[in-house]
Amino acid sequence: xxxxxxxxxxxxxxxxxxxxxxxxxxxxxxxxxxxxxxxxxxxxxxxxxxxxxxxxxxxxxxxxxxxxxxxxxxxxxxxxxxxxxxxxxxxxxxxxxxxxxxxxxxxxxxxxxxxxxxxxxxxxxxxxxxxxxxxxxxxxxxxxxxxxxxxxxxxxxxxxxxxxxxxxxxxxxxxxxxxxxxxxxxxxxxxxxxxxxxxxxxxxxxxxxxxxxxxxxxxxxxxxxxxxxxxxxxxxxxxxxxxxxxxxxxxxxxxxxxxxxxxxxxxxxxxxxxxxxxxxxxxxxxxxxxxxxxxxxxxxxxxxxxxxxxxxxxxxxxxxxxxxxxxxxxxxxxxxxxxxxxxxxxxxxxxxxxxxxxxxxxxxxxxxxxxxxxxxxxxxxxxxxxxxxxxxxxxxxxxxxxxxxxxxxxxxxxxxxxxxxxxxxxxxxxxxxxxxxxxxxxxxxxxxxxxxxxxxxxxxx
Amino acid sequence: xxxxxxxxxxxxxxxxxxxxxxxxxxxxxxxxxxxxxxxxxxxxxxxxxxxxxxxxxxxxxxxxxxxxxxxxxxxxxxxxxxxxxxxxxxxxxxxxxxxxxxxxxxxxxxxxxxxxxxxxxxxxxxxxxxxxxxxxxxxxxxxxxxxxxxxxxxxxxxxxxxxxxxxxxxxxxxxxxxxxxxxxxxxxxxxxxxxxxxxxxxxxxxxxxxxxxxxxxxxxxxxxxxxxxxxxxxxxxxxxxxxxxxxxxxxxxxxxxxxxxxxxxxxxxxxxxxxxxxxxxxxxxxxxxxxxxxxxxxxxxxxxxxxxxxxxxxxxxxxxxxxxxxxxxxxxxxxxxxxxxxxxxxxxxxxxxxxxxxxxxxxxxxxxxxxxxxxxxxxxxxxxxxxxxxxxxxxxxxxxxxxxxxxxxxxxxxxxxxxxxxxxxxxxxxxxxxxxxxxxxxxxxxxxxxxxxxxxxxxxxxxxxxxxxxxxxxxxxxxxxxxx
Numbered sequence: 026x027x028x029x030x031x032x033x034x035x036x037x038x039x040x041x042x043x044x045x046x047x048x049x050x051x052x053x054x055x056x057x058x059x060x061x062x063x064x065x066x067x068x069x070x071x072x073x074x075x076x077x078x079x080x081x082x083x084x085x086x087x088x089x090x091x092x093x094x095x096x097x098x099x100x101x102x103x104x105x106x107x108x109x110x111x112x113x114x115x116x117x118x119x120x121x122x123x124x125x126x127x128x129x130x131x132x133x134x135x136x137x138x139x140x141x142x143x144x145x146x147x148x149x150x151x152x153x154x155x156x157x158x159x160x161x162x163x164x165x166x167x168x169x170x171x172x173x174x175x176x177x178x179x180x181x182x183x184x185x186x187x188x189x190x191x192x193x194x195x196x197x198x199x200x201x202x203x204x205x206x207x208x209x210x211x212x213x214x215x216x217x218x219x220x221x222x223x224x225x226x227x228x229x230x231x232x233x234x235x236x237x238x239x240x241x242x243x244x245x246x247x248x249x250x251x252x253x254x255x256x257x258x259x260x261x262x263x264x265x266x267x268x269x270x271x272x273x274x275x276x277x278x279x280x281x282x283x284x285x286x287x288x289x290x291x292x293x294x295x296x297x298x299x300x301x302x303x304x305x306x307x308x309x310x311x312x313x314x315x316x317x318x319x320x321x322x323x324x325x326x327x328x329x330x331x332x333x334x335x336x337x338x339x340x341x342x343x344x345x346x347x348x349x350x351x352x353x354x355x356x357x358x359x360x361x362x363x364x365x366x367x368x369x370x371x372x373x374x375x376x377x378x379x380x381x382x383x384x385x386x387x388x389x390x391x392x393x394x395x396x397x398x399x400x401x402x403x404x405x406x407x408x409x410x411x412x413x414x415x416x417x418x419x420x421x422x423x424x425x426x427x428x429x430x431x432x433x434x435x436x437x438x439x440x441x442x443x444x445x446x447x448x449x450x451x452x453x454x455x456x457x458x459x460x461x462x463x464x465x466x467x468x469x470x471x472x473x474x475x476x477x478x479x480x481x482x483x484x485x486x
Numbered sequence: 487x488x489x490x491x492x493x494x495x496x497x498x499x500x501x502x503x504x505x506x507x508x509x510x511x512x513x514x515x516x517x518x519x520x521x522x523x524x525x526x527x528x529x530x531x532x533x534x535x536x537x538x539x540x541x542x543x544x545x546x547x548x549x550x551x552x553x554x555x556x557x558x559x560x561x562x563x564x565x566x567x568x569x570x571x572x573x574x575x576x577x578x579x580x581x582x583x584x585x586x587x588x589x590x591x592x593x594x595x596x597x598x599x600x601x602x603x604x605x606x607x608x609x610x611x612x613x614x615x616x617x618x619x620x621x622x623x624x625x626x627x628x629x630x631x632x633x634x635x636x637x638x639x640x641x642x643x644x645x646x647x648x649x650x651x652x653x654x655x656x657x658x659x660x661x662x663x664x665x666x667x668x669x670x671x672x673x674x675x676x677x678x679x680x681x682x683x684x685x686x687x688x689x690x691x692x693x694x695x696x697x698x699x700x701x702x703x704x705x706x707x708x709x710x711x712x713x714x715x716x717x718x719x720x721x722x723x724x725x726x727x728x729x730x731x732x733x734x735x736x737x738x739x740x741x742x743x744x745x746x747x748x749x750x751x752x753x754x755x756x757x758x759x760x761x762x763x764x765x766x767x768x769x770x771x772x773x774x775x776x777x778x779x780x781x782x783x784x785x786x787x788x789x790x791x792x793x794x795x796x797x798x799x800x801x802x803x804x805x806x807x808x809x810x811x812x813x814x815x816x817x818x819x820x821x822x823x824x825x826x827x828x829x830x831x832x833x834x835x836x837x838x839x840x841x842x843x844x845x846x847x848x849x850x851x852x853x854x855x856x857x858x859x860x861x862x863x864x865x866x867x868x869x870x871x872x873x874x875x876x877x878x879x880x881x882x883x884x885x886x887x888x889x890x891x892x893x894x895x896x897x898x899x900x901x902x903x904x905x906x907x908x909x910x911x912x913x914x915x916x917x918x919x920x921x922x923x924x925x926x927x928x929x930x931x932x933x934x935x936x937x938x939x940x941x942x943x944x945x946x947x948x949x950x951x952x953x954x955x956x957x958x959x960x961x962x963x964x965x966x967x968x969x970x
Contacts, residue, residue: 059948063748065577070568071549071948073843074557075536087526094534096554102533109531116605117529118613148571155575168577171751172947203751210757210887212750282522282626283662283670347525393754396883398894398914398970401670406883406892410754427885429892429916431970457948481916483890485757 027134027192029097030054030181034190037080040104041185046111047083049127049184051319052076054097055461056144057176060151062202065168070148077460078103082110083126089113122346127356128186129321135193138313140221144177144196151175157227158202158215162234171202171214178461180358182319191317196220197463199453203411204234206241211424211486213237213412214391216261218453218465220311236375237412240422247415247423249387249482255443256430256477257377257416259390263364263468264452266405269395270303270434271362273403275329277338281348286403286435287335295333297435298442302365303330305339305355311451312465314361322354333439363467367445372470378416386416386473387425403434429481441476445469491537491641494562498541499643501566505542505582507642508562509792511535511842514636515601521612521629524620529609536842537561543569545579551843578823582815583833585795587645592789594652595782596685600633603686614691618698619661623706626662631655632941638842646794654785654953655684656941659694661701665709671911673705673896674878678725679937679955682783704877704897707909714898714910716969720873720927721915722866722962727895728855729938729956730879735919736768736775737853737956739888740802740810741945742817744848746824752947754886757919758808760825766808769923772858775803777812779835779851784955785939786852788838793846795835802853806924812836812848840950847946852937854957858929863960866928873901874968876913892916894970915968922963930960 030052041048054076061069076097081090091110095102151173159169181192198219205212215233219225258266272279274296279285287296306326307314317323320342329336337353339360345352371377377388387409395407408429415423432441446469453465491508498506512535520528538551539562548569552561600608612629619627633655640648660674675697680688723731739756743749758766779797781787790796793815802810811830813821814837818830837846860866867875878896885891898913899906937957944951 057948060572061751061947062575063750064746065575067546067572067575068748069547069549069845070572071551071845072564072568073551073948074561075551075553075843077553088529090528090530092530092532092534094532094536094553096552096556098554098556106533113529113531113605116609118526118609120525120527122525148568152571152574168747170747174947201751205747205750205755207747210755212755212886214751283664343527347527393886394883396881396892396894398881398892399669399912401664401668404970406881408883408885408890410886427890429883429885429890431892458944458951481890481892481918483885483918485887485889 026054026179027136027181027194030179031190031192033097033100034181034183035188036100037103037107038183038185038188041107044111046107047126047185048107048110049081049182051079051182053460054179055176057461059172059174060148061172062155063170065163078106080106080110082114083124084114086119086123087114087117088124089117124346125342126186127184127320129183129189129191130187131321132189133191133317133321135316138196138220139177139194140196142222143175143198143219146175154225154227158230160231162204162231162238166206166208167204168207169202170205174199174457176461178463189321191319191321193315195313195463197313197455198225199455202230202234204238211241213241216453218311218451220313240414241424244422244424246426248426248484249428249479251479251482253476253478254387255384255473255475256387256389258472258474259388260450260452260468260470261391262389263472264454264466265392265395266434266437267362267364267466267468268454269405270438271360273400273434275339277340277348277350278344280338284400286401291335292337294335296335297330297333297438299333300367300442300445301330301333301438302328304328304363304365305360307361309361309363309467312361312363312467313359313463315357318354319356324354358462359464363449364469366447366449366469368447369444370447372446372448377471378422382416382418384418388414388416398431404431405434406431426485427483428479430477431480432477437474441474443473443475446471494558495641495643498562498566503541503543503566505643506540507640507794508537508539509839509842510537510639512637516634519608519612519631521616523627524616526609538842539565540845541565541569542580544573546572546576547580548572549845578820580816581819583818585793585815585833588790588794588796589647590790591649595683596653597683598686599635599653600655600686601635611689611691615659615694615698618695619659619702621702623663623709624661624702625664628660630658640792640794642794648790648794650789652788653685655686655688656939657689659698659701661705663705663709665911671705671708672880673701675701676939678939679783684783708897708911711909711911714913714969718965718967720870720962720964721966721968722870722873722875722901722960724875724877724960725936725938725958727876727879727893728958728961730882730893732853732855732956732958733850733940734882734884735888735891736802737850740812741848742811742813742821745811746817746820753945754888757887757889760821762808763829764809767806767924768803768808768920769806770926771805772926772929773803773806773923774856775853776801777834777836777851777853781852781955781957784852784937785953786850786955791835791837791846792839793833793837795833798835800834812850814846814848817848838952840952844948844950847950849945849952850943850954852955852957855959857932857935857959859931860928861931862933863930866930866960866962867901867906868904869928870901870962871903874898874913875901876915888919890918912970913968914970915966917966922966925964925966926961927964928962934960
């Protein structure tokens with residue numbers, strides 16, 4: 026696949042050079058399979074095979090881009106896309122900076138993250154997994170929902186500057202299973218991310234769902250009082266906050282535009298708790314990490330927050346050009362951030378529930394539909410969802426209705442942070458909008474914060 | 487080029503399928519221009535083509551799509567295989583509600599196709615508006631222009647043949663500045679419906695310059711303003727936030743697939759139960775809401791949906807009582823079965839797919855609040871003792887069953903004893919859906935009513951972004967929690 030994509034791009038490169046065009050040429054290929062479940066049934070079983078070409082023409086302080094979705098063998102249509110970008114370029118208005126054309130110094134191909142057995146799992150394999158994960162959990166009221174997205178993504182890019190290319194191929198699966206009570210309108214879920222077939226563990230999904238099901242069927246439902254509470258966030262919720270932090274805290278372009286919690290003078294300052302170390306780079310197992318960026322730069326793993334100290338901002342080439350900065354090797358389809366684990370040897374919900382405690386703890390595995398209320402304040406609002414529990418200080422467990430928090434990132438990862446689990450896990454953050462692009466974050470399994478303010482407490486799950 | 491769609495569909499019937507349809511997009515052209523602080527950072531044009539096949543086999547759906555027209559037969563076979571695989575885990579076979587079979591064509595109203603406008607003219611437009619935004623207090627300027635032209639052919643095994651050609655144009659302006667505390671404040675503008683058509687003819691530079699001047703004035707007022715108080719008061723929602731309130735807390739919870747649990751793993755469910763139809767008091771008797779896909783010139787009007795059902799105008803809430811939902815052929819049969827009666831008389835014609843590579847889902851059309859009888863904004867302010875007028879969709883966050891919400895706004899000013907008072911910054915309000923609509927105290931008349939466009943409603947897995955509209959008046963809700 027990658028070889029065919031590279032040959033196609035090399036042919037287009039020749040075509041562009043014959044027209045004296047400077048351009049970056051990229052091909053994206055996805056073979057996606059998504060099985061969706063609702064009310065105990067498969068509600069949809071889809072496959073999409075899509076090839077996308079992108080041609081960005083570079084001129085004197087200007088760029089223009091033509092994209093095309095077509096077949097991989099539609100070379101004539103692809104040449105027309107090159108022509109189109111060339112025709113658009115003179116009409117682009119001049120920029121205040123010169124954009125940098127990629128000049129890839131050597132071929133880079135990475136297929137270590139591709140497992141054909143996962144990418145081509147097929148409907149039977151998917152349904153076997155689902156059957157194992159849900160075995161014995163459903164009844165007349167409790168039915169299974171969710172989705173199993175699996176597939177392969179291939180990427181190849183080069184430019185007219187050199188004949189070398191950067192290419193990669195990844196397999197991935199993103200699985201969410203939901204057990205829903207139609208009568209009581211609650212939902213519990215379990216999620217899994219996979220890069221290879223060996224990562225699939227339906228029994229772990231079943232164990233998690235079974236534990237939560239037991240709590241939700243037998244424990245008293247409660248509406249929490251408004252005000253501060255100690256919260257232990259699960260991996261999904263922590264990943265949500267980390268995802269915001271990676272942009273609102275570390276993106277150089279966002280900082281320059283006033284959409285960051287930091288300013289340049291914060292570099293070298295302790296801005297978060299000393300417990301917070303955030304890395305990004307290829308040494309991030311399970312997070313679909315890429316060794317080389319689209320400019321052919323080899324990437325290393327760096328700490329961007331180092332024990333709470335901001336070490337710098339992330340600059341892709343475009344932002345670096347615009348703001349006269351040094352690029353950091355981040356022209357990528359996706360980043361691979363990791364929040365390093367802490368020292369609390371409590372690494373799953375069952376252990377948390379069993380651990381002694383001197384105050385009530387609200388366990389929030391997942392935040393639903395978060396929004397940025399104020400980017401420069403890092404103020405994020407969202408609602409608890411999917412299997413929250415109230416762990417009473419006397420050892421009892423209750424099932425809370427959903428609550429809303431509106432908290433600042435600098436508090437979540439700063440003064441309000443109490444502890445992080447000693448083990449981390451991968452949380453899949455892939456979006457199925459647009460083209461397939463597997464992505465994930467590595468986060469501690471649990472994160473405990475104090476004084477989280479319940480500002481709305483609802484009467485339903 | 488003629489493609490053998492009907493032959494391929496017939497083959498599926500011979501292989502045991504009970505129904506199948508294909509959507510073929512021979513051409514979709516799009517363009518995006520992004521100018522930030524005078525720099526044209528994105529200047530892109532895109533084309534795509536492809537087809538998607540949906541097959542119903544023994545009550546189970548299968549779907550396959552490809553951008554490769556050399557793989558038509560294989561893709562049809564894959565869709566059938568997917569349906570056959572699905573049948574292995576199927577607790578309730580899918581039935582489709584009856585429909586009238588149509589042969590038809592729909593073209594969205596457009597005088598000047600944006601794709602035919604010279605690039606220089608498009609870029610010059612952005613430059614002119616950017617100049618208007620470049621004023622004291624403004625630290626960041628953003629102009630975004632997205633256009634789209636899609637031709638879709640639809641065929642199904644019942645004999646339907648529908649061609650749709652839909653052109654969209656979505657301009658957007660945004661500015662930011664820093665307030666006295668160093669925090670970022672912003673103001674944005676996306677035009678509502680501006681007339682009977684929506685091609686390049688709506689891009690009147692004088693009009694956008696006027697909007698730019700207003701935005702700059704309101705941003706500077708906000709930058710100099712004190713913080714919004716945190717208290718409980720009446721909120722008077724302008725159409726540019728009322729549309730989002732309706733979208734999130736009436737539109738989404740009334741999608742029948744959400745009500746039936748089809749979105750639980752991702753977007754969420756709905757607090758509405760099937761037993762609520764015809765009985766639930768959703769709001770005060772001032773609240774009447776409809777799903778009107780026949781409205782003139784809106785992205786939520788499309789002629790025929792992607793089930794091949796003709797567009798309709800249906801009531802959702804009548805005088806405060808829940809009476810209808812946003813429905814498709816599949817969901818109404820399931821809902822009726824579960825209700826034990828034929829409450830839904832047929833598909834509401836709202837199944838739409840965002841692309842050839844996605845399957846149709848219940849999507850909002852034009853979910854609109856009927857205008858009321860409480861006059862103009864000024865009339866409403868004059869009758870408000872303690873309130874705040876809110877404008878702009880700065881942020882939004884909604885509970886998974888749409889039972890509660892939090893919205894932040896770009897611009898707001900207080901109202902005391904029927905008088906406009908000072909502007910305040912960092913405005914936000916929150917509440918619970920049913921108590922909120924049951925506190926609807928005043929609904930502006932037709933002079934306050936306008937159709938807001940939504941270019942980016944997200945739903946489904948694989949995810950889909952859809953375009954639609956909301957006709958909304960100025961509305962006042964009492965006893966609402968405001969403040970950050």
